[in-house]
Amino acid sequence: MSGKSRATGRPGDDSPFALGLLLRRAHARVAGTMTAAMRSHGLDLRHFAVLIILVDRGPTTQRDLVEATRSDKAGIMRVVDDLEEKGFAVRKAVPGDRRVREVEITEAGLKAFDAAHEDAVGPAQELVAHLRPGEPAKLMDLLTRFTYPE
Amino acid sequence: MSGKSRATGRPGDDSPFALGLLLRRAHARVAGTMTAAMRSHGLDLRHFAVLIILVDRGPTTQRDLVEATRSDKAGIMRVVDDLEEKGFAVRKAVPGDRRVREVEITEAGLKAFDAAHEDAVGPAQELVAHLRPGEPAKLMDLLTRFTYPE
DNA sequence: CGTATCGGATGAAACCGTATCAACCGAGGT
DNA sequence: ACCTCGGTTGATACGGTTTCATCCGATACG
Numbered sequence: 001m002s003g004k005s006r007a008t009g010r011p012g013d014d015s016p017f018a019l020g021l022l023l024r025r026a027h028a029r030v031a032g033t034m035t036a037a038m039r040s041h042g043l044d045l046r047h048f049a050v051l052i053i054l055v056d057r058g059p060t061t062q063r064d065l066v067e068a069t070r071s072d073k074a075g076i077m078r079v080v081d082d083l084e085e086k087g088f089a090v091r092k093a094v095p096g097d098r099r100v101r102e103v104e105i106t107e108a109g110l111k112a113f114d115a116a117h118e119d120a121v122g123p124a125q126e127l128v129a130h131l132r133p134g135e136p137a138k139l140m141d142l143l144t145r146f147t148y149p150e
Numbered sequence: 151m152s153g154k155s156r157a158t159g160r161p162g163d164d165s166p167f168a169l170g171l172l173l174r175r176a177h178a179r180v181a182g183t184m185t186a187a188m189r190s191h192g193l194d195l196r197h198f199a200v201l202i203i204l205v206d207r208g209p210t211t212q213r214d215l216v217e218a219t220r221s222d223k224a225g226i227m228r229v230v231d232d233l234e235e236k237g238f239a240v241r242k243a244v245p246g247d248r249r250v251r252e253v254e255i256t257e258a259g260l261k262a263f264d265a266a267h268e269d270a271v272g273p274a275q276e277l278v279a280h281l282r283p284g285e286p287a288k289l290m291d292l293l294t295r296f297t298y299p300e
Numbered sequence: 301c302g303t304a305t306c307g308g309a310t311g312a313a314a315c316c317g318t319a320t321c322a323a324c325c326g327a328g329g330t
Numbered sequence: 331a332c333c334t335c336g337g338t339t340g341a342t343a344c345g346g347t348t349t350c351a352t353c354c355g356a357t358a359c360g
Contacts, residue, residue: 006202006205006206006267007205007206007267008202009199009203009206010206011294011298012294015267016184016270016271017184017202017267017270017274018290019180019274019278019289019290020177020184020195022293022294022297023177023180025220025297026177026293026296027173027174027176029296029297030169031170034166034167034170045170046315048167052167052171061340062339062340063338070175071316072316072317073339073340073341074316074341074343075315075316075317076340077340077341077342078315078316097324097325097338097339098323098324098325098339099323099324099325099338099339099340100338100339100340101339101340117165117166117167120166120167121166123166124166125166127296128169128296130295130299130300131292131296136169138288139169139289139292139296140168140169140172142281142288142292143172143176143289144172145280145281145285146176146277146281146289147172147176147179149280150280196347211307211308212308213306213308221348221349222349222350223308223309224348224349225347225349226308227309227310228347228348247306247307247356248355248356248357249307249308250306250307250356251307251308
């Protein structure tokens with residue numbers, strides 16, 4: 001088979017599905033490592049993804065969390081439920097609009113966040129340790145420009 | 151905030167979680183496009199992923215499908231159930247070991263596979279159309295070496 | 301034989317996304 | 331001021347999918 005090859009799902013695959021399959025595996029590799037690094041803090045990746053937003057932006061409405069995480073309302077609901085139950089975040093009413101709830105990280109949440117963050121540095125570096133110097137940055141650059149077209 | 155910055159989840163994020171978040175979005179972008187490109191053939195990504203293996207390797211035991219797709223036994227079971235119901239694959243007994251079932255793609259399955267494959271070429275190219283010449287290949291190369299360390 | 305292991309199958313639980321609902325705001329018309 | 335109406339925010343209900351634990355028949359091995 002020459003020219004247009006069929007998909008194989010293995011390294012060297014040149015088919016239109018190769019990129020997607022690769023991204024799937026690459027993400028699984030990272031997610032596995034990061035999930036493990038966070039388990040001891042009682043946090044899951046989806047919870048952490050929300051905490052990241054809360055730390056970066058401060059109190060945030062659930063609507064904005066949906067947009068920031070590119071997930072859906074129901075998912076955010078459940079994650080915020082979990083965070084509230086663990087005492088890592090609180091829902092606060094917003095004066096002026098009784099529909100809106102702002103989510104704010106708590107002291108305990110921030111503490112867990114910083115601890116998990118610290119524990120993640122090592123594993124994150126190991127993930128790219130087999131690449132040559134400069135390549136991790138190049139990968140990040142290409143991925144960023146791929147993911148966010150102008 | 152200098153030196154070790156906190157995660158933001160936005161482009162330019164330099165935290166240990168940046169790569170994972172990026173990969174998540176990148177994969178979502180590709181998966182969305184590819185899923186859409188395949189919907190008309192009555193195929194879902196997980197079904198197609200199995201078909202890819204079947205086409206690449208020929209008849210394959212369910213056990214090997216689990217390993218090849220890095221998914222769960224039960225998941226493979228259900229996907230093969232679906233493929234069988236659609237007439238795209240069949241389970242065949244293996245002489246010599248009555249535990250094992252080999253899954254084989256059918257004529258109809260191969261036809262659907264090739265058609266979906268063809269329809270995917272255009273969308274796949276559009277996904278990387280905004281990158282500079284050579285960059286898609288570079289991205290594939292980096293991703294491959296990242297995902298499959300020696 | 302008897303035990304351990306393997307491949308596959310099955311059912312329950314957790315998870316994700318869609319559709320739906322109720323409460324609420326704001327604008328416009330009367 | 332009052333009412334209606336479209337759009338928004340958050341909550342919930344439901345179906346499909348993935349994941350986990352267990353079970354069963356078949357095979358390998360001592």
